[in-house]
Amino acid sequence: MTAQDNPRSPIDTIIHANWIIPVIPRNTVLKYHAVAIDRGEIKAILPASEIDQLFEARKVYRLGEQALLPGxxxxxxxxxxxxxxxxxxxxxxxxxxxxxxxxxxxxxxxxxxxxxxxxxxxxxxxxxxxxxxxxxxxxxxxxxxxxxxxxxxxxxxxxxxxxxxxxxxxxxxxxxxxxxxxxxxxxxxxxxxxxxxxxxxxxxxxxxxxxxxxxxxxxxxxxxxxxxxxxxxxxxxxxxxxxxxxxxxxxxxxxxxxxxxxxxxxxxxxxxxxxxxxxxxxxxxxxxxxxxxxxxxxxxxxxxxxxxxxxxxxxxxxxxxxxxxxxxxxxxxxxxxxxxxxxxxxxxxxxxxxxxxxxxMGLEDKLGSIEPGKWADLIAINLDTVFQQPIYNPVSQLIYTNSASQLTHSWIGGKVIVEDSRLNTADTTEIIHKAKQWRDKITHKESLD
Ligand SMILES: [Zn+2]
CATH class of the missing domain: 3.20.20.140 (Metal-dependent hydrolases)
Known part of the structure; x- marks a missing residue:
């Protein structure tokens, strides 16, 4: 069969990760899989080798030694x-x-x-x-x-x-x-x-x-x-x-x-x-x-x-x-x-x-797991750090070790909100500046910095 006989569906995003933890089914860790996302929703979750044959994405993330899980x-x-x-x-x-x-x-x-x-x-x-x-x-x-x-x-x-x-x-x-x-x-x-x-x-x-x-x-x-x-x-x-x-x-x-x-x-x-x-x-x-x-x-x-x-x-x-x-x-x-x-x-x-x-909140049809049809709210945690080595079970590492600081990406409705550990939707320098100003007002003190 040629590529022409089996055109790949165009979609927005594909995310590859070494570990995907979909939450549903329970107690599941998928190795070397990828998630296909289109129009804010999850289209498919498949072995990495199959996904490229079915979909052509405008943006592809290859995350490597990371865990992808629901937001x-x-x-x-x-x-x-x-x-x-x-x-x-x-x-x-x-x-x-x-x-x-x-x-x-x-x-x-x-x-x-x-x-x-x-x-x-x-x-x-x-x-x-x-x-x-x-x-x-x-x-x-x-x-x-x-x-x-x-x-x-x-x-x-x-x-x-x-x-x-x-x-x-x-x-x-x-x-x-x-x-x-x-x-x-x-x-x-x-x-x-x-x-x-x-x-x-x-x-x-x-x-x-x-x-x-x-x-x-x-x-x-x-x-x-x-x-x-x-x-x-x-x-x-x-x-x-x-x-x-x-x-x-x-x-x-x-x-x-x-x-x-x-x-x-x-x-x-x-x-x-x-x-x-x-x-x-x-x-x-x-x-x-x-x-x-x-x-x-x-x-x-x-x-x-x-x-x-x-x-x-x-x-x-x-x-x-x-x-x-x-x-x-x-x-x-x-x-x-x-x-x-x-x-x-x-x-x-x-x-x-x-x-x-x-x-x-009555939103279990749309949120809380990586399943086709749900909103594409996902996060990626880098497990390739000294904090998490060696990895026997990625879920254990996520819960029992220092994980939050290893976040690299988050997507909400398929839109990338955090990218390479940087927030895309707000200026954190300005946010920190305002927080310091409030502290000074509340303590009636001149700036401590
Ligand atoms: Zn409260």
């Missing part, structure tokens, strides 16, 4: 808070919030602050392998704009609280502005909108019930901090006579649309309620450890069949947005906490940061 999904964060990184450390949650974070937010948070903080966080996420970020903060419209501008896919969780803040006066206004945002981004492949009631202790029954109703009617996810500390549970028992998860269940909020962030200090009844509703848990191990909030019982949740995604939480309580580090922490803390070294394997941790994140 990571950070299922919970507060991007603008990166401007508070390292400002208040080594404090328990309530002191940290009441004495440091909330007063500083009140003084400094503005649209400009949020824009600059978002740019700093999104640059950090893109350069460390995150291609999708779920965010909850004031001025969610600004996060949506910056997310589009820098090319990261996002779930924007608009906040709802009982008390007034710089973004809205009362629950009705928070919800009204959030639904406006939902209208603005209807049909967007980049920006997805969700309800973000801050926590059961900052939102009263009536707005929570309204959110439950609207979420079902409009098919919008609900993202909330839930069971972050023991104190929250004790306060709820005192005020409402029930634990927060039971209270949300009674208000109609426990459903497959619910993304419950933290989920520490769970008892059997809490787990039964989460499972019955098919709600999702967003695990933030480093934030929980740093604020000494408690442990999310991931092994028990996994055994119960509850979907567990992974988040970094904000930079003020982590203090980085490195999901590779978070995967390692998730695996380590599960083992330490359960006394079972087999708890949360390297593949389990990788699923938490990819397909499980996609499932928690």
């Amino acid at each position: 990571l999904i950070n299922s919970h964060g507060h991007a603008a808070m990166s401007l508070f990184r390292g400002m208040a450390d080594d404090l328990p949650l309530q002191n940290w919030l009441n004495d440091h974070i909330w007063p500083t937010e009140q003084q400094w948070v503005s649209e400009e602050f949020v824009r600059d903080g978002n740019e700093l966080s999104i640059a950090e996420m893109l350069l460390s392998g995150t291609t999708f970020s779920s965010d909850m903060y004031f001025f969610p419209d600004v996060f949506a704009q910056v997310s589009q501008q820098m090319g990261i896919r996002s779930q924007v969780c608009f906040p709802v609280m009982d008390f007034p803040t710089i973004w809205a006066r009362d629950p009705d206004e928070y919800i009204h502005k959030g639904l406006q945002l939902q209208d603005d981004y209807r049909g967007s492949k980049i920006v997805n909108i969700a309800f973000g009631p801050h926590a059961p202790y900052t939102v009263s029954d009536a707005p929570l019930q309204r959110i439950a109703m609207l979420s079902e009617e409009l098919e919008i996810p609900v993202h909330t901090h839930l069971h972050e500390t023991r104190q929250e549970i004790q306060d709820s028992l005192k005020q409402y006579g029930k634990r927060p998860i039971k209270r949300l269940a009674d208000l109609g909020l426990l459903s497959p649309a619910l993304q419950a962030v933290h989920a520490t200090h769970l008892n059997e009844e809490d787990i039964r309620l989460l499972k019955k509703a098919n709600a999702h848990v967003i695990h933030c191990p480093e934030s929980n450890m740093k604020l000494a909030s408690g442990f999310c019982p991931t092994l028990t949740l996994q055994e119960a069949g509850i979907n567990i995604a992974l988040g970094t939480d904000g930079c003020a309580s982590n203090n980085d947005l490195d999901l590779f580090g978070e995967m390692r922490s998730a695996a380590m803390v599960a083992k330490a906490n359960s006394g079972n070294a087999a708890a949360i394997t390297d593949h389990d941790a990788l699923e938490m940061a990819t397909i499980n994140g996609a499932k928690s």
Whole structure:
């Protein structure tokens, strides 16, 4: 057969890598394969020797000793808070919030602050392998704009609280502005909108019930901090006579649309309620450890069949947005906490940061694995370094060694966003300069540099 008898299909991109970790099927590592991409979607994943016979790409990447995997999904964060990184450390949650974070937010948070903080966080996420970020903060419209501008896919969780803040006066206004945002981004492949009631202790029954109703009617996810500390549970028992998860269940909020962030200090009844509703848990191990909030019982949740995604939480309580580090922490803390070294394997941790994140947002048909028909959100990690030698199992190297700093490329919707470890969609020098300016304003000091 001649080439003329079998013309190769023209496509946008082919990426060759020595190891491809598609996430689905589970526990799979493909050696010497390549991924074909066209119009933002994955067309095929095939042995390297076959792909060139079928497709002719405008751009071909030959990555060599690299691992290609789905872009990571950070299922919970507060991007603008990166401007508070390292400002208040080594404090328990309530002191940290009441004495440091909330007063500083009140003084400094503005649209400009949020824009600059978002740019700093999104640059950090893109350069460390995150291609999708779920965010909850004031001025969610600004996060949506910056997310589009820098090319990261996002779930924007608009906040709802009982008390007034710089973004809205009362629950009705928070919800009204959030639904406006939902209208603005209807049909967007980049920006997805969700309800973000801050926590059961900052939102009263009536707005929570309204959110439950609207979420079902409009098919919008609900993202909330839930069971972050023991104190929250004790306060709820005192005020409402029930634990927060039971209270949300009674208000109609426990459903497959619910993304419950933290989920520490769970008892059997809490787990039964989460499972019955098919709600999702967003695990933030480093934030929980740093604020000494408690442990999310991931092994028990996994055994119960509850979907567990992974988040970094904000930079003020982590203090980085490195999901590779978070995967390692998730695996380590599960083992330490359960006394079972087999708890949360390297593949389990990788699923938490990819397909499980996609499932928690109802986007598993489009995201979270390298499969034909899904959006082409991919990252490449160089394994040809002293940090990762020798390679017996690339997934082990990705999770248990220093990986984020070895990122060379990321593609979102087939578009190359990070290339040779450089960010294509923003000027990082300018981002660093603005972050230093905010530090100087916040500390009322002349520049330290
Ligand atoms: Zn949070």
